[in-house]
Amino acid sequence: MQPIRVLIVDDHALFAEALAARLGREPDLVILPVAPDGRRALALAATEGPDVIVLDMTLAVENGLDVLDQVRERHPDVRVVVLTAMSDLDAMVQALRRGAIGWLSKTESADLVAQVIRSAARRGGWIPPEMLGDVLRRLLDDRPEPGGGGQVLAELTPREREVLQCMVDGLNRAEIAARLGLSANTVRTHTQNLLAKLDMHSALEAITLAMRAGMRPSMRPGHAD
CATH class of the missing domain: 3.40.50.2300 (Response regulator)
Known part of the structure; x- marks a missing residue:
């Protein structure tokens, strides 16, 4: 490294x-x-x-x-x-x-x-x-929803939404990669892309916006594809 x-x-x-x-x-x-x-x-x-x-x-x-x-x-x-x-x-x-x-x-x-x-x-x-x-x-109480949280999330690809859901679930990059059957580098790319689309600077901001839009921890085990 x-x-x-x-x-x-x-x-x-x-x-x-x-x-x-x-x-x-x-x-x-x-x-x-x-x-x-x-x-x-x-x-x-x-x-x-x-x-x-x-x-x-x-x-x-x-x-x-x-x-x-x-x-x-x-x-x-x-x-x-x-x-x-x-x-x-x-x-x-x-x-x-x-x-x-x-x-x-x-x-x-x-x-x-x-x-x-x-x-x-x-x-x-x-x-x-x-x-x-x-x-x-x-953050949940005070942050305005630019254009509406759901509308902003609609701009994400299905895979980016899966990565965001994993972030809401509290998983780190290695755990997201394991759940979704992806490489860590691919997870990093998806994370960077979704942060850019949401105009967020950090994972915490993205999670906050996702929760304002109704996304909640799923706690579902295993891998998705």
């Missing part, structure tokens, strides 16, 4: 450098120079080609959400994981709506941060389990 290129955006120099040094010991992670602000982050994103950006929400002179918006606009393929001392539900929901695919507290272990970075690079995500229910309820 290709090494995962990671850009840390944090103005707390001691914390950021300590995290960079710790993650740098992971054989599959390449840690780029730390960015203390959004301007430097965008410059490094343009020249260094990170796969994953680890972004603090409380930068000294900028709102982390604004930096997130700029990253998503200029580098839509880069995966953004929030790593912050904040535990605010509203900020978390806003970050997820605006394209972040993970949210971690700075109190979490470096081992978990590394795991979430790997998941992000594979187009997975992570939310603190104790907050997942509240986040999903907020």
Whole structure:
């Protein structure tokens, strides 16, 4: 596998450098120079080609959400994981709506941060389990349905709908591949295609939209074809 290129955006120099040094010991992670602000982050994103950006929400002179918006606009393929001392539900929901695919507290272990970075690079995500229910309820309650959820889902192919159903069922990519008798690469392609059609930035957003359109966990075992 290709090494995962990671850009840390944090103005707390001691914390950021300590995290960079710790993650740098992971054989599959390449840690780029730390960015203390959004301007430097965008410059490094343009020249260094990170796969994953680890972004603090409380930068000294900028709102982390604004930096997130700029990253998503200029580098839509880069995966953004929030790593912050904040535990605010509203900020978390806003970050997820605006394209972040993970949210971690700075109190979490470096081992978990590394795991979430790997998941992000594979187009997975992570939310603190104790907050997942509240986040999903907020997304389901507040997110407008562009054009109507059912109408948007109607644009998916039958196979893409099967993949989305598996995502609603809580399966990861390997489990989806096993259920549908597909390769992991094919599942990744279908996932990318359905996210593009739904105009979603993350699997969580796609699952939320699917549930608003009436799709529910099926929990059916076995494979489909």
